[in-house]
Amino acid sequence: MSLDNFKDRNAGVQNYRLLELEPTPTTGWGKFKQVLIRSVKLELLVGLKVTIREMFKALFGGQMHTTKYPFEKLPISPRYRAIHEMKRLLESGHYRCIGCGLCEKICIANCIRIDTRYDENQRKEVSDYTINLGRCIFCGYCAEVCPELAIVHSGRYETASEQRASFTDFADMLTPLDELKKQKEFPGFGAVSPNADENIKKTPLAY
Amino acid sequence: MSEVKNMKNKTVTVTIDGKKITANYGKTILEVARENGIYIPTMCYLTKVEPIASCRMCVVEVEGVDGMILSCQEKAVDGAVIRTNSKELETERQNIMKLYDVNHPLECGVCDKSGECDLQNKTLEFGVPEQSFSAKDMFRPVQNWGFISYDPSLCILCERCVRVCNEIVGSEQLQISPGGYKSTIVNTKPENDCVSCGECMAVCPVGALVSTDFKYTANAWELNKIPSACALCSSGCQMYYDVKHGSISDPQEKIYRVTNEAEFSSLCGAGRFGFDYANTTAFKDKAKFEQAVEALKKADSIAFSSVITNEEALLLKNIAQETGAKLVCADAAGFAKFLKAYSSTSGRNFWSANLKTVAQSDSIIVFGLRVKDEAPMVKNHIAMAVKRNKAKVVYMHPMEDYAISNLVSKFIKYEAGSEEGVAAMLLEFLTRGKEMPDSLKEFVEELDIGNISGESSVSEEEIESLKLEFWKKKRFTLIVGEDLYNHPQAENIAKMLGVIERYSDFDLLIVPPRSNSLGVALVCDDLEANAEGYTVGYNAPGDFVLSALGGGDLDMPAINQQEGTIATVDKRVVPLNAALGYDGYVLNDLANALGVGKKYTIDLTKELPENRGFKAVEFDSLECVKFSPLGEDLRGYELKTVKKRASSKLEDVEDLPSFDGVVVYNCNSASNPNPFTQKAKLTAKEPKLIGSKQFAQAAKLSDGEKVEFEAEGQRCVRVFSIDTKMKGTIALNPTFDMGLSAFAVSSYKFYKVNISKVGSADE
Numbered sequence: 001m002s003l004d005n006f007k008d009r010n011a012g013v014q015n016y017r018l019l020e021l022e023p024t025p026t027t028g029w030g031k032f033k034q035v036l037i038r039s040v041k042l043e044l045l046v047g048l049k050v051t052i053r054e055m056f057k058a059l060f061g062g063q064m065h066t067t068k069y070p071f072e073k074l075p076i077s078p079r080y081r082a083i084h085e086m087k088r089l090l091e092s093g094h095y096r097c098i099g100c101g102l103c104e105k106i107c108i109a110n111c112i113r114i115d116t117r118y119d120e121n122q123r124k125e126v127s128d129y130t131i132n133l134g135r136c137i138f139c140g141y142c143a144e145v146c147p148e149l150a151i152v153h154s155g156r157y158e159t160a161s162e163q164r165a166s167f168t169d170f171a172d173m174l175t176p177l178d179e180l181k182k183q184k185e186f187p188g189f190g191a192v193s194p195n196a197d198e199n200i201k202k203t204p205l206a207y
Numbered sequence: 208m209s210e211v212k213n214m215k216n217k218t219v220t221v222t223i224d225g226k227k228i229t230a231n232y233g234k235t236i237l238e239v240a241r242e243n244g245i246y247i248p249t250m251c252y253l254t255k256v257e258p259i260a261s262c263r264m265c266v267v268e269v270e271g272v273d274g275m276i277l278s279c280q281e282k283a284v285d286g287a288v289i290r291t292n293s294k295e296l297e298t299e300r301q302n303i304m305k306l307y308d309v310n311h312p313l314e315c316g317v318c319d320k321s322g323e324c325d326l327q328n329k330t331l332e333f334g335v336p337e338q339s340f341s342a343k344d345m346f347r348p349v350q351n352w353g354f355i356s357y358d359p360s361l362c363i364l365c366e367r368c369v370r371v372c373n374e375i376v377g378s379e380q381l382q383i384s385p386g387g388y389k390s391t392i393v394n395t396k397p398e399n400d401c402v403s404c405g406e407c408m409a410v411c412p413v414g415a416l417v418s419t420d421f422k423y424t425a426n427a428w429e430l431n432k433i434p435s436a437c438a439l440c441s442s443g444c445q446m447y448y449d450v451k452h453g454s455i456s457d458p459q460e461k462i463y464r465v466t467n468e469a470e471f472s473s474l475c476g477a478g479r480f481g482f483d484y485a486n487t488t489a490f491k492d493k494a495k496f497e498q499a500v501e502a503l504k505k506a507d508s509i510a511f512s513s514v515i516t517n518e519e520a521l522l523l524k525n526i527a528q529e530t531g532a533k534l535v536c537a538d539a540a541g542f543a544k545f546l547k548a549y550s551s552t553s554g555r556n557f558w559s560a561n562l563k564t565v566a567q568s569d570s571i572i573v574f575g576l577r578v579k580d581e582a583p584m585v586k587n588h589i590a591m592a593v594k595r596n597k598a599k600v601v602y603m604h605p606m607e608d609y610a611i612s613n614l615v616s617k618f619i620k621y622e623a624g625s626e627e628g629v630a631a632m633l634l635e636f637l638t639r640g641k642e643m644p645d646s647l648k649e650f651v652e653e654l655d656i657g658n659i660s661g662e663s664s665v666s667e668e669e670i671e672s673l674k675l676e677f678w679k680k681k682r683f684t685l686i687v688g689e690d691l692y693n694h695p696q697a698e699n700i701a702k703m704l705g706v707i708e709r710y711s712d713f714d715l716l717i718v719p720p721r722s723n724s725l726g727v728a729l730v731c732d733d734l735e736a737n738a739e740g741y742t743v744g745y746n747a748p749g750d751f752v753l754s755a756l757g758g759g760d761l762d763m764p765a766i767n768q769q770e771g772t773i774a775t776v777d778k779r780v781v782p783l784n785a786a787l788g789y790d791g792y793v794l795n796d797l798a799n800a801l802g803v804g805k806k807y808t809i810d811l812t813k814e815l816p817e818n819r820g821f822k823a824v825e826f827d828s829l830e831c832v833k834f835s836p837l838g839e840d841l842r843g844y845e846l847k848t849v850k851k852r853a854s855s856k857l858e859d860v861e862d863l864p865s866f867d868g869v870v871v872y873n874c875n876s877a878s879n880p881n882p883f884t885q886k887a888k889l890t891a892k893e894p895k896l897i898g899s900k901q902f903a904q905a906a907k908l909s910d911g912e913k914v915e916f917e918a919e920g921q922r923c924v925r926v927f928s929i930d931t932k933m934k935g936t937i938a939l940n941p942t943f944d945m946g947l948s949a950f951a952v953s954s955y956k957f958y959k960v961n962i963s964k965v966g967s968a969d970e
Contacts, residue, residue, distance in 0.1 A: 123423075124317040
C-alpha cells in the first residue's frame with residue numbers, strides 16, 4: 001500500500017465486506033429458540049474440553065507446567081541484565097576492578113561512583129564503589145565497557161528489599177571468597193567472544 | 208655572520224602545504240606553521256623552551272633538500288617549499304610512535320595521565336595497529352621525589368622535564384642518565400634542594416611524573432577545569448583548578464590538583480601544591496553579620512592585606528569613604544609610596560620591564576630581593592635569561608643564597624640597612640657618561656662614594672667590576688624587591704631607581720611584595736601602614752576581623768572562592784575565577800548593608816580607576832586563558848603606562864643605619880609564601896628559624912634548640928635549625944605561621960632580636 005492509500009480518508013471506497021451472520025432474532029419466539037439451542041447443544045463443554053484434558057495430563061500424566069516460584073525458578077538468558085556483581089581473579093582472589101573509572105564515565109544514568117587511592121603497595125586501590133540502583137536503568141554499558149570483565153550483570157533479578165543500597169555494597173558485590181571456585185565467567189554483554197583466542201596477536205618479544 | 212645581521216627585521220616567504228606565508232626571519236618552520244594554523248605533530252616540543260629535538264616527530268620535507276628536516280629547530284628560509292604531509296612522513300611518524308610504544312606498560316586503565324596523554328593520543332592518531340619492534344623488558348622501580356613520583360617504565364625520555372628544570376626553573380636538578388634503552392631521568396641532588404615546583408610533572412606528556420598526592424585519586428576526564436590565575440604572589444600565573452566531588456560520601460566539590468597551560472606558562476611550588484586553602488566552613492551567620500556592619504560603621508581604620516582582589520580593594524575604599532575610616536594596608540603602603548616616589552623621577556607610572564623582557568635580557572642586577580624565595584617566577588625568568596642569552600646576573604643582597612649560585616655570576620654583599628647607599632653607588636656607576644640634567648649630575652658628583660662604600664661594605668672595586676660583567680652586553684634589567692619598600696629611606700631609594708631607569712641603559716622591574724599590592728596601591732590612594740583607634744581587619748588583624756583564613760569574627764571567601772581581578776608584576780590585570788562554592792557572606796554584602804555595594808562584586812571591575820591605568824571593561828569580557836600560538840601571554844589586559852614630566856630632585860644620602868647583634872630576616876620559602884599556603888595540606892611546614900653556623904655561634908644557639916623572640920610585636924617560638932651551606936650572620940625567620948598578623952608586617956625586613964632559649968625541639 002502506498003502512502004496515498006493511507007492519506008485517503010474516504011472510507012466509503014474501501015473494500016469492506018459484511019460478514020454473513022445469522023440475523024439477530026427480533027421476535028420473542030425467535031429469542032427463546034436461540035437460548036434453547038445454545039443450552040441444549042452444550043457449547044460450554046466444548047470449550048472446557050481442552051482445559052479438562054490438560055488438567056488430567058498435568059495431574060495424572062506427569063506433565064505439570066507450573067513453576068513453584070519462589071521454590072523453583074526458570075532459567076534466564078545469559079544476556080539478561082540483572083543486579084551487578086563484581087568478579088575476582090581466580091588465582092589470587094583479588095578483585096578484578098582496577099578503578100579505571102570507565103563504568104563511571106559511560107554510565108548514562110550517572111549512577112556509578114568510584115573512590116580510588118594510592119595504596120601502600122604503590123597500586124591503585126578501589127577504596128569504595130557504589131551503584132545507585134534507584135537510578136540504574138540496567139542498560140549494561142558498565143559491563144560492556146569494563147576492560148577487566150570485573151563488573152558484570154548477574155542473574156539476580158529479585159530486587160525487593162528494604163534498602164536497595166544493600167545490593168551494591170562493594171564487598172557484597174564481590175564473589176564470596178569461599179565460592180571463588182564456583183565463580184563463572186559472564187557470557188553476556190561485554191564478555192570475551194568465543195573465538196577470542198584466535199584473535200589474540202602476541203607482541204614480538206625477543207626474549 | 209654579517210649576512211645574519213642583514214636579515215634582521217626582514218621577512219621571508221615560505222610555502223607550506225601550498226599555502227604562501229610571509230613571516231619574520233628567524234622563526235623556525237614549526238613556529239611559522241603554528242602561527243598560521245598548520246598542524247605539524249610533535250612529542251617533545253615545548254613552546255616555552257628551546258627546541259629539544261629528541262622525538263623527530265616534527266619532520267617535514269623541504270623541496271630540494273634530501274631527507275627529512277626537523278621543523279622545530281630549522282629556521283624558515285626565503286623561498287622554501289615545505290610539505291608537512293606525505294606517505295613517507297606518515298610512515299616515519301608511525302615508526303616513531305611504534306618505538307615509543309615498545310614496552311610501554313599497558314596500564315592506561317590506572318594511569319593518571321590516561322585521557323590527556325600525548326602518547327595515547329598520538330598512538331591513536333597515527334593508528335599504530337601492531338607492535339613490530341621489541342626489546343627486553345627490565346625492572347624499573349617507581350621513585351618518589353617529594354611531591355612527585357617518577358615511574359621510569361612509563362617514561363618516554365622526551366627530555367621535557369630535564370629541559371624545564373634547567374632552562375626554566377634553573378635548578379639543574381634533573382638529568383638524563385644516558386644508556387640507550389636503559390636511559391632514565393635522574394634526580395641529581397638530594398631531595399631537600401629541589402624547589403618542589405612540579406614543573407617537570409606539568410610538562411610530562413605521559414604519566415611518568417605525577418603528583419604523589421593526586422596519584423590515583425581521580426581521572427582526567429572527571430575533573431572540571433576551572434581557569435583562573437594564581438593569587439599567591441604578584442606573578443599571577445595562569446592556572447586551572449581541577450575540581451571534583453570529594454568522595455562517594457562527600458558530594459562537596461574539592462580541588463584535586465592545579466594544572467596549567469604547561470606548553471606556555473609555568474607555576475611555582477606554592478601555586479601548584481598550595482591550593483586547598485579555601486574557607487569551606489563559612490555559613491551565613493546573621494548576628495555576626497549585623498555586628499560586622501556595626502563595626503564597619505564605627506571603625507576608625509579599616510586594615511587589610513594586599514592578598515585581595517582589585518574589586519575587594521575598591522569595595523573597601525568605597526566603604527571607607529562612606530564611613531570616613533582610614534585605609535590601612537601594612538604590606539602595600541610602603542610599596543605604594545615607593546611607586547609614587549619612583550614615578551616622580553622616572554616620569555612614568557609603571558616600571559618598564561616585565562617578566563618577558565627579564566628573560567630576554569643579558570645583564571641583570573637583582574637588588575634588595577631574595578629572589579628565589581620571594582619571587583620564584585622572577586627567578587625562573589632570570590634562569591631563562593642565563594640559559595638562553597648567557598646573561599650575567601649580579602645578585603646584591605645582605606645574604607648570599609647558595610641555591611641560586613648556579614645562576615648568579617657575581618654576588619655583592621652589602622650591610623643590612625645600607626640599601627640607600629647601595630642605590631646611590633649604583634646610580635653613580637650606571638649613569639656614568641649619560642646625558643642627565645645638571646642637578647642630577649651635581650648630586651652624583653657630591654656623593655661621598657668612599658664613605659658610602661665603607662658603611663655599606665660594598666667596595667668600589669666590586670662596583671667597578673660590574674663593567675667587566677656587562678662588557679658587550681645589550682639588554683639590561685635591574686630587579687628590585689621587597690627589602691626596599693619598607694626601608695626608612697624607601698622614597699629616596701625609589702627616586703634614585705627612577706633616575707637610573709630614566710637615564711641609564713637599565714630597564715627596571717619593581718616586584719610587588721604580595722599578590723595584589725600593585726592593584727591595591729592603584730585602587731586606594733593614601734594607604735597608611737599603621738592602624739589607629741577601632742580597627743576592622745579584612746584579612747588582617749584588628750578589633751573586628753573579617754577573615755578568609757577562618758577563625759575570624761566573620762568568615763570571608765578565600766581568593767580561590769571568588770571572582771575578581773589582580774594586577775601582576777607584568778602590569779597586567781588578570782581575572783580570577785571561583786573554584787569552589789562559598790556559603791557565607793562576602794564583602795559586597797557588607798557594602799550593600801552600608802549602601803555602597805553592587806549587585807555582584809564583579810560589577811566593580813569596570814569601575815576600577817581609569818586614571819590609574821585600569822580599563823573600563825566588564826569582568827566577563829576578560830579572558831583567563833589566552834596565549835598566542837607562540838606562547839605570548841594575552842590574558843586580561845595591560846595597565847596603561849602614562850609618561851609624564853620627571854623631576855630630578857633627590858635627597859641627600861643620610862647616614863646609613865647599622866645592624867649589629869643578632870639580626871633576622873623575614874622570609875618565607877617559595878613553596879609556602881603566606882598563611883594561606885600554610886593552611887594547605889601539602890605546602891604546610893613547621894616554622895623554623897634557619898641560620899648559618901656563624902649565626903649559631905653569634906647567637907649562642909645550637910641546632911634543634913627551641914627559641915623565643917619578639918618579631919613584629921608578636922612572640923615567636925621556633926625551633927632553630929642550622930643550614931650548613933648558609934653563610935653570614937643573618938637568620939631567616941618565616942612568617943607564614945603568624946596567621947593574619949603575617950599580613951600586618953610593615954617594618955623593614957631585617958631587624959634585631961633578643962633570642963632566648965626555651966628548651967629543645969622535643970619538648
